[in-house]
Structure formats: C-alpha cells, structure tokens
Amino acid sequence: MFGAIARRLFGTANDRIIKGLKAHVAAINALEPEFQALSDAQLQGKTEEFRNRLAEGADLDDLLDEAFATVREAARRTLGQRHFDVQLMGGMVLHSGKIAEMKTGEGKTLVSTLAGYLNALPGMGVHVVTVNDYLAKRDSEWMGQVYRFLGLTTGVIVHGMDDEQRRAAYACDVTYATNNELGFDYLRDNMKFRLEEMVHRPFSFAIVDEVDSILIDEARTPLIISGPTEDNSELYRLVNRLIPSLSDEDFEKDEKVRAVTFTEAGTEHMEQLLIEAGLMKTGGNLYDYANVSLVHHSNQALRAHKLFTRDVDYIVKNDKVIIIDEFTGRMMEGRRYGEGLHQALEAKENVRIENENQTLASITFQNLFRLYPKLSGMTGTAMTEAGEFQEIYNLEVVEMPTNNPVARADHDDEVYRTAREKYDAIVTLIEECRTREQPILVGTTSIEKSELLADLLKKKKIPHSVLNARYHEQEASIVAQAGVPGAVTIATNMAGRGTDIQLGGNFDMRVRNELGADADPAKVEAIRAEVEANKQRVLEAGGLYVIGTERHESRRIDNQLRGRSGRQGDPGASKFFLSLEDDLMRIFGSQRMDTMLQKLGLKEGEAIVHPWINKALEKAQQKVEARNFDVRKNLLKFDDVMNDQRKVIYEQRKELMQVDDVSDEIVGMRHEVVDEMVARCIPERAYAEQWDLAGLHEEVLRVFNLDLPIVEWGKEEGIADQEVKHRVVDAVDRKMAAKAADYGPEVMRMVEKSLLLQILDQSWKEHLLQLDHLRQGIGLRAYAQRDPLNEYKREAFNLFEQMLHDLRERVTSVLAHVELRVGPSDVEETLAPHAPSEMHESRQDPAFAEDAEAAGLVRRDTSVNPSDPATWGATPRNAPCPCGSGKKYKHCHGSAAG
Missing domain, CATH: 3.40.50.300 (P-loop containing nucleotide triphosphate hydrolases)
Structure with missing residues (x-):
C-alpha cells in the first residue's frame, strides 16, 4: 500500500529513466534543422569526423546526440522513415546496455540502427541477433541501406555459408546473424587448428532482437556440436515395438515436469517383453550392470511414445523427424534431441534412424551471450521476466512509452x-x-x-x-x-x-x-x-x-x-x-x-x-514461469562448472595457435610426467628398500620407449631419489634432442604443435563425455543427503585434473614413440586447414599411441619391408609407395587399403 502511494508521488524507477532520456531527445530534435540542411556528402562525412574524435579521446556518450541525429536524417533519406522520439529513447536504452520493451509495431528494427551505428564507430564490430535466417537477411538488406549510406559495412550470416563468407561477414561494422549461427561459429572456431581459419573477431557489442525468445525461451537447450558414435538403430527399432504392449498401470506420467517413469509392475512387464524379444537373458534384471544400454533405450522409447506428440512437439517431413519450437511454432531444421531421444522418435515414426552423437563442444546461450562485454536487447514483452534478465544477464528492462496511446x-x-x-x-x-x-x-x-x-x-x-x-x-x-x-x-x-x-x-x-x-x-x-x-x-x-x-x-x-x-x-x-x-x-x-x-x-x-478468473490463470502461469526459470537456472549452474573449464581449454588452444614453437610447453609436460612417475614409485621420505624401481623402469619404457638400468642405479651406494629423477630426465631429454636433430627443428616444431592440438581436442572430447555421464547420474546423490551441484563441482574438478594429467602423458608418449617418415612438404600438406566434417571425424580416432596416426603425419616404430606387401599397410599415407611406383602410398596401394 505504501509502495503504491510512493509510486504515485515520486513515479516508478522506469518513469525516472524515461524522464532522463527526454533531455537527450530535446537535444537531438534541436540538431534536426542543421542536419537536414547538410548535403549527402556532408552527412556521410560525419562518420569520419566521429571516428577522428574518438581517436582524440572522446567517448561514445559524447557523440550520442549528434550520431543519433545523423542516423535519423540518413534513415529519412534512404528509407523514407524518420525515427519517432520514443524510438530515439529506445536507441539510448540499447546503447546503455539495457533491454528496451517496445510494443509491437513501434519499429524496433529501425531503433537498432541508432545504437548499432554509434557502437560500430570504434570499428570493433556490432552483432544484431535475430531469431531466424529470414529476418537476418531481410534486416541486413533493409537497414543496411542506412549503414551503407553513412559509410559502414554490413554483413549477414545464414545457414549454408562457408568459412570465407562468414569471416568476411564478421569483419563488417554491423553483422546480422541468428543466435544459433553465432554460437556454432564460436564453438567451431575453438576446434580450428590455425588462427587464420577462425571466423569470429573478439566479441564487442550485441543487440538481441526478440531478446526474451532467445535469452529465455531457447536458453533451456544448449548448443552442441557432436560426432557420430556406433550404429544402434536396430536396437531402437526392437525396443520401440515393445512399448505399445504396455498398459497405463506400467508407467507414471507427470505433465507438469514432462517426465514419465516405469512403475514397479511396469519394470517387470518390460523385463518380460525384453526376454521374449531375445534382448535380455531369462531371469535377468533390467537394472543389472550388463543391461545399462537396455534401460537407456527403454526409457527413451517410453518418453517418445508417452510424452511427445506428432504435429505438436515435432513433425515428420522428407523421412525426417523435425522438432517444432514450442515458443514460435517454427521447424528447427538440423536440431536434434539428445541422449538417444531423437532416435527413439525416429523409430516410433518408422523413418530412417540416424546415429547417436557424442558431444565434441557445447555451450548454453546464457554463457555465450555473457561473453559480450556489452549486451542489449529489444522485444515487445520482457517485463514479466525482468527478474531473470537481471539475475542471469545483469540486464535491466526499461518499458518504453508508445508513440500513440494504445x-x-x-x-x-x-x-x-x-x-x-x-x-x-x-x-x-x-x-x-x-x-x-x-x-x-x-x-x-x-x-x-x-x-x-x-x-x-x-x-x-x-x-x-x-x-x-x-x-x-x-x-x-x-x-x-x-x-x-x-x-x-x-x-x-x-x-x-x-x-x-x-x-x-x-x-x-x-x-x-x-x-x-x-x-x-x-x-x-x-x-x-x-x-x-x-x-x-x-x-x-x-x-x-x-x-x-x-x-x-x-x-x-x-x-x-x-x-x-x-x-x-x-x-x-x-x-x-x-x-x-x-x-x-x-x-x-x-x-x-x-x-x-x-x-x-x-x-x-x-x-x-469474471476478472477473478483472469487473476487465477495469471497465478497459474506465474507458477509455470517460476518453474521454467528454476530449470534454466539449474542448467546454468551446472554449465557454469563446465564453462570455467571450457574457458581455460579454449584460451590455452588460442595461445598455442598464436605461437609457432611450443617446445617449451612440450619440455614442461615431459618433466612433469617424469616428476609424477618418480613421485609414485619413490615416495617422499621412503627408505631405499621401499622404492619400486622395477615399476619405474616399466613406466619409463612404456611412456618414453627407453630401456634404462634403473634397478641397477638403485644398487649404487647413497643414491638419492633426486639423482634418479635427474638421470631419467637427462636420458629422456637427450633422446628427444637427438630426434629433433634427425628430423630438423622446423619439422619437429610442426609435429609438436599439431600433435599437441590434436591430443588436446581428443582429451577434451573424452572429458565432455565423462561430464555428460556424470551429469546424468549426479541427481541420485540427493538421496544420500548430498547437494548434487556441489558433488558435480567436486567430481568435475577431479576429472579435469585427471584429463590434464593424461594429456601430458599422452603427448609425451606419442612424441617419444613416433618416427617421421615424410618430408617437410608432406608435413605441411597434412597440417593444411581441416574441413569441419573431416575435423569432426578426426576426433573419433582412438586415443593414446594412435593419436600420432590420428594427426596423419607420424607413425609408431614399425618396419615396412619393400619385398613383403603384408607390411605395406604400416606405410604413412603421404610416404612414397613401397612398390616403387614413385606415387604416394595413398594414391597407389594405399587407396585400395583405405
């Protein structure tokens, strides 16, 4: 009650913001006659003038009134549209890094040109984010007339463009793109092997159109780049045939949280059906360790049949199951449900089942858009979610008045x-x-x-x-x-x-x-x-x-x-x-x-x-909105754990790509591996008779391919653990120095860098898979009175530490074992830019010693006998064919072997 009285007396916080913006509107309107009198060339010259003033130390706020007056006059001359006063205020809200709620028909598309132009002046690039390709293309052509008139470049990113086209579009002053394209380009960039292959520039400023749809509605689904796993399509079809035999008593459905689970009777019924279908042994239990895969397939088939409805959640078109966005009613081409659910739907609809995918890279929209130093948005409906925008994105919502009363x-x-x-x-x-x-x-x-x-x-x-x-x-x-x-x-x-x-x-x-x-x-x-x-x-x-x-x-x-x-x-x-x-x-x-x-x-x-009915319905909607907010917040809490790790890995990759010589990093890894080996086999403060020198000998032989007399060293009088470590380090360093001298420093540096990036990507991919598995089961810890999020943080940190340990050992081992059998030109060819599809496939290769072959330029210590074709399969693809034809192996006998 007191709050209502105070609002009547002093106005709301929103009213005070609007009042503050009106002073700028008056200043812009005062400039209008002066700018209308300018010739086209004089108006266009304003862009260069503003850039010179920025270079001399002015900031963007100093230029706001004149820049907005410039854009208003440019829009009038190119589009025949003059910004209303409320549109000028909307542009100011966007420039200040807030969300402008503007009613439908108030001209949000035109509003974006004001903040877009002003923030493009420093040359860092502005991203205007739209909900679909049609709007990105339309707006870039339509509003691009204003930008081009003022001497700025505009680009557009749509599905199907190649890397060269994307790089050119991102290099423009203003780039229109969908949220999905921006996110996938960011993930793909962090899977590239050269800096010049990356398409994005560093993020600067984004204006998100339909900000509630992108940052809230779509924020429940993370962006994922994945690669195929083994084919399980037949198992999906077999399990799918069993679901119609279940009765209503066999499962419980909760529509509020969109969940369905087997009852105890349903589990027994399902076990019987699986046994009859020959998929499970008689007397077996569905939840035995050996039947983990059957549990997964049964649960997903049950969800596909009982929770998902054709023409509501998805449609079938061109022998494909296509997801329908529940918020916009649009088809989401290329998007697939994860964890085998999409395959279960394909089995249900009897269309071709595509392979399940394994995550190679992923990010949520929350963490993607929080990468922008400055973010703003516009929509017709944001006030109902103002709390979420503030809490998740630190974005304030400002309700703009309409040009004419509603x-x-x-x-x-x-x-x-x-x-x-x-x-x-x-x-x-x-x-x-x-x-x-x-x-x-x-x-x-x-x-x-x-x-x-x-x-x-x-x-x-x-x-x-x-x-x-x-x-x-x-x-x-x-x-x-x-x-x-x-x-x-x-x-x-x-x-x-x-x-x-x-x-x-x-x-x-x-x-x-x-x-x-x-x-x-x-x-x-x-x-x-x-x-x-x-x-x-x-x-x-x-x-x-x-x-x-x-x-x-x-x-x-x-x-x-x-x-x-x-x-x-x-x-x-x-x-x-x-x-x-x-x-x-x-x-x-x-x-x-x-x-x-x-x-x-x-x-x-x-x-x-009755108005009471409206109020009751609004309360029900608020409950659903609050629940959906909790779902998104929970998803974000878990993704934040991965996000910290993702930032470390992606920054490390970028640093590695920026240098030609990673030998210092390689040497550091090698010495750390030796330190860890010695620490395991010769514990601190242990007596000499407690040392496991035989174990250390085996480890050194396995990792470095060096047969050192470590057991004999232990028999020497008064030898200390540090002396053993020093001898191992010295022997390993000498071996690697000799190898570098044999192949030449240039080739060795190329091999080290390529292998380090390849194995880092392989390790990160395996780590993501482990985190996926950890995430699926971590909720069960709540039954032991433990907080699943804290448990996830602890376990994820331990897994990350283990990944870094394994990475050091794998890189060190592969470099110690490999022999180069190709010349520098072949190495350069192998290090040529990867196409995305090839790059994804390369990440499916087995780990450890095979990582060298995965890079495509090195091989293990194996011999090729020119007179024995049985040994030719060990020849590197780029090496001369042992048959003596003079061709590369991949173009001769290797093509048949491939």
Whole structure:
C-alpha cells in the first residue's frame, strides 16, 4: 500500500529513466534543422569526423546526440522513415546496455540502427541477433541501406555459408546473424587448428532482437556440436515395438515436469517383453550392470511414445523427424534431441534412424551471450521476466512509452467446460466479425489445434489462411495480408514473426508480389488507393480482432499475440477462450472447478466470465514461469562448472595457435610426467628398500620407449631419489634432442604443435563425455543427503585434473614413440586447414599411441619391408609407395587399403 502511494508521488524507477532520456531527445530534435540542411556528402562525412574524435579521446556518450541525429536524417533519406522520439529513447536504452520493451509495431528494427551505428564507430564490430535466417537477411538488406549510406559495412550470416563468407561477414561494422549461427561459429572456431581459419573477431557489442525468445525461451537447450558414435538403430527399432504392449498401470506420467517413469509392475512387464524379444537373458534384471544400454533405450522409447506428440512437439517431413519450437511454432531444421531421444522418435515414426552423437563442444546461450562485454536487447514483452534478465544477464528492462496511446480493448477470458463448446464459441465470434468485415487473427498453441480449427472453418465455408510450421515459406505474405477486411488468419504462435499486420493490407508487399520490379506507376497508385480504402473499412469495423484459443504457459506469449492488434494507436480488440480440457487448466487442477461449475448449473454452451478468473490463470502461469526459470537456472549452474573449464581449454588452444614453437610447453609436460612417475614409485621420505624401481623402469619404457638400468642405479651406494629423477630426465631429454636433430627443428616444431592440438581436442572430447555421464547420474546423490551441484563441482574438478594429467602423458608418449617418415612438404600438406566434417571425424580416432596416426603425419616404430606387401599397410599415407611406383602410398596401394 505504501509502495503504491510512493509510486504515485515520486513515479516508478522506469518513469525516472524515461524522464532522463527526454533531455537527450530535446537535444537531438534541436540538431534536426542543421542536419537536414547538410548535403549527402556532408552527412556521410560525419562518420569520419566521429571516428577522428574518438581517436582524440572522446567517448561514445559524447557523440550520442549528434550520431543519433545523423542516423535519423540518413534513415529519412534512404528509407523514407524518420525515427519517432520514443524510438530515439529506445536507441539510448540499447546503447546503455539495457533491454528496451517496445510494443509491437513501434519499429524496433529501425531503433537498432541508432545504437548499432554509434557502437560500430570504434570499428570493433556490432552483432544484431535475430531469431531466424529470414529476418537476418531481410534486416541486413533493409537497414543496411542506412549503414551503407553513412559509410559502414554490413554483413549477414545464414545457414549454408562457408568459412570465407562468414569471416568476411564478421569483419563488417554491423553483422546480422541468428543466435544459433553465432554460437556454432564460436564453438567451431575453438576446434580450428590455425588462427587464420577462425571466423569470429573478439566479441564487442550485441543487440538481441526478440531478446526474451532467445535469452529465455531457447536458453533451456544448449548448443552442441557432436560426432557420430556406433550404429544402434536396430536396437531402437526392437525396443520401440515393445512399448505399445504396455498398459497405463506400467508407467507414471507427470505433465507438469514432462517426465514419465516405469512403475514397479511396469519394470517387470518390460523385463518380460525384453526376454521374449531375445534382448535380455531369462531371469535377468533390467537394472543389472550388463543391461545399462537396455534401460537407456527403454526409457527413451517410453518418453517418445508417452510424452511427445506428432504435429505438436515435432513433425515428420522428407523421412525426417523435425522438432517444432514450442515458443514460435517454427521447424528447427538440423536440431536434434539428445541422449538417444531423437532416435527413439525416429523409430516410433518408422523413418530412417540416424546415429547417436557424442558431444565434441557445447555451450548454453546464457554463457555465450555473457561473453559480450556489452549486451542489449529489444522485444515487445520482457517485463514479466525482468527478474531473470537481471539475475542471469545483469540486464535491466526499461518499458518504453508508445508513440500513440494504445486503443485496443482487452476483454475478459471466457471459460467453457469442454473444448467443443469453446471452439463453437470461437467460430461464432469469427462469423460475427466477418459480417462487419473485421479482420481476425486466431492464435493457437500447436499445429494440431490450428488444423482442427481450420477444419471447423472449412465446414462452415469460411475462407482463411493457416500459418504454422507446415507453411513456413509463405509466412511473410500470410502475415502481411492478415489485416485486409474480413481476413481470417490462424497462427501457431506469433513470437518473432518480424512482419507487422497492417490494417487494410501491406502496400509494399502487394506491389512486390503483384507487380514485381518493373512496376507501372498507374498500377502502383491503384493498389495504394485500394489499400487506403480497405484501411478505412477495417477502422470502421473496429480494427484487428485477436482471438486466443487457450492460454499459453507463459504470459509473454499471450501478450505477444495480443500485441499484434492496436499497433501505432490503431483500434483493436482481443479475447481468450478457454476450456477445462486445455493443458494449462487440466494440469493445474480443473477437476474441482468442473465439479463446482456443474453444481452451479452451468448449461451447455454457456461460459463463465469474471476478472477473478483472469487473476487465477495469471497465478497459474506465474507458477509455470517460476518453474521454467528454476530449470534454466539449474542448467546454468551446472554449465557454469563446465564453462570455467571450457574457458581455460579454449584460451590455452588460442595461445598455442598464436605461437609457432611450443617446445617449451612440450619440455614442461615431459618433466612433469617424469616428476609424477618418480613421485609414485619413490615416495617422499621412503627408505631405499621401499622404492619400486622395477615399476619405474616399466613406466619409463612404456611412456618414453627407453630401456634404462634403473634397478641397477638403485644398487649404487647413497643414491638419492633426486639423482634418479635427474638421470631419467637427462636420458629422456637427450633422446628427444637427438630426434629433433634427425628430423630438423622446423619439422619437429610442426609435429609438436599439431600433435599437441590434436591430443588436446581428443582429451577434451573424452572429458565432455565423462561430464555428460556424470551429469546424468549426479541427481541420485540427493538421496544420500548430498547437494548434487556441489558433488558435480567436486567430481568435475577431479576429472579435469585427471584429463590434464593424461594429456601430458599422452603427448609425451606419442612424441617419444613416433618416427617421421615424410618430408617437410608432406608435413605441411597434412597440417593444411581441416574441413569441419573431416575435423569432426578426426576426433573419433582412438586415443593414446594412435593419436600420432590420428594427426596423419607420424607413425609408431614399425618396419615396412619393400619385398613383403603384408607390411605395406604400416606405410604413412603421404610416404612414397613401397612398390616403387614413385606415387604416394595413398594414391597407389594405399587407396585400395583405405
């Protein structure tokens, strides 16, 4: 109560921020006449002037008013669009590293040019992050006109580009890209073998469009680059056939947390089915150690059948299972569920099963975007998640005022007992709107429901358009014409569509679609007049009517749908229809409500409407949002453990790639390996008779391929452990120095660097696999009253220490064993840049002594007899063929062997 009084007296924190921005707006407006008087050349010269001032010591804030005035005038000349005052304020919020919440239709795309231009002046690069390739390409071309006019370069990153194209795009002043492309490029860069192969520059500033969709909705799924493992497709198919035989008593399903587990009876039933199918021995237990793989396959098959629904969670297209983004309704090409779930879905739908993958590199969106020294974002709906933005990303949300007051009427929800009654009421409302030529946008939560509603409208012979993942390609044109009189558009989720619904229709898109490039001016004017007349009819009918067919589990998604109506002060209306059979109502205890409504005598077709219902639903949505936040926060806590390790490894790799000579690191590793060997076999303060010199001899022979008389040394009078260590180090150093002298320093340095990077990557990949396995089972520690996160941190640290120990030993051992059988030119060829697919495959090679062969340029101590073809298989691929043909082995007898 006191808080409300204080807000009335002093205003909110948001009000105070807006008030502070208005002073800058007045200054920019005062500059407008001066900048309008400049010629194009003078306006373009401002960019060079600003850069010179920065070089002389000015900072970006000093340039803000003039830079914004420059961009506003450039946009007016190139696009015919002048930034509103509220758009200038939005640009200031972005520049200050905050999130600007701007309602739909307020021109967020144009706002980004202000902060984009100002922050591109230092030449460090600005990333504008979008939710899909279409928007990245469209915005880079559209807003690129402003940047290019002012002398800045723009680039775009879309799926399918090669490294050269990506490098050129990232080198631009402003680069448009999707969050996925940015993340995967970052991961791929940290798997490259040369600095010049990397595509990213150091991160500087990012503007994230639809920031709530990218940083919150998609943040539950980490980005993963993976490589194939062995083929298990037949086992998935065999287990999949058993699931339909289970009854409802065999499993328990919790829809709130999307989990399904076998009951005790279900486990016994599954065991019996596996035994009958010949997959498990009679009398065996499903949870025996030998059956770990069967448990995994059974659980994933159960999840695929009982938790995932076709046309809701995924669709089947071109013999593939394609995930549908639950927040945007879009197909997520190339994305796959992990841990074998995707393979279980492929078996369920009887399409080709692709191999399971093993993680080679991964990162969460939270940790990816926290790499930017300065981050900002814009969206129509962020205030409901302001706490999460602050806690996870340290981003403040500022609610921007609209250019014109919102004139939309938001009606109370109508709640029906059954889904059938609800859909009947929706169809009736659509018919009413059509009689007065009012356009209607109907939002659904899944493809299945959008097609169910489309069938009902077909029966009533009501013309309509459907926008969902099946009709992805026609998206922009369907949305653009959703505002014509009497139009009915059914959409699966409206987040991040990037195209406004303009009342009367979209003039520009009609000209482009109907007239093409060579448009006759008379026809253009005819279309303009028709669009204007249509707009007047729609305004008289009450503007766009938005109908929600059910509440989403997130309030933001509902607000995004509502926000499509009433843009730029247009009239409009919105209403949500619900039934007790909807997912949200059903999960949050509608059974009591159904009984109560029946007692109150609610008749067929009648709805209950009351503001209290809206409040109760909002509370239910808040519960789901809080739970989802906990899921994301928990994921981040675990990923932070890996993130610290990832930073160390990636920084180490970069340092190694920056130098040509890694011999100091190699020598340090070698000496550490000897120190650890001696410490194990000759413990500190141990008597000479307690020394394990035979064990030390075996270790030195295994790792360094050196047969030293270590046991004999131990018989010498008064010899100390330090003397033994010194002799081993001296012998090992002499061997490696002789090897370097034989091959030449240049070749040896190349081999050392290549092997060190290859084995580091191999070790990191194996470490990620261990962390994956650790992560899956760590939750069970809670039963022993231990905190799973602390246990994970401790175990992950121990695994990391072990990985570094193994890395030192493997590098040292491979270099000690190998013999070079190729010339420097062949070494250079082998060290040539790897294509991503080759690079991934190379990381599947066995570890330890084979690591040398994995690098493709060294081999172990084996002999090739020119007169015995049986030994030729040991010949390196780039060496001359032993048959005497003069060709390389890989182009001669080696090609048949491969």
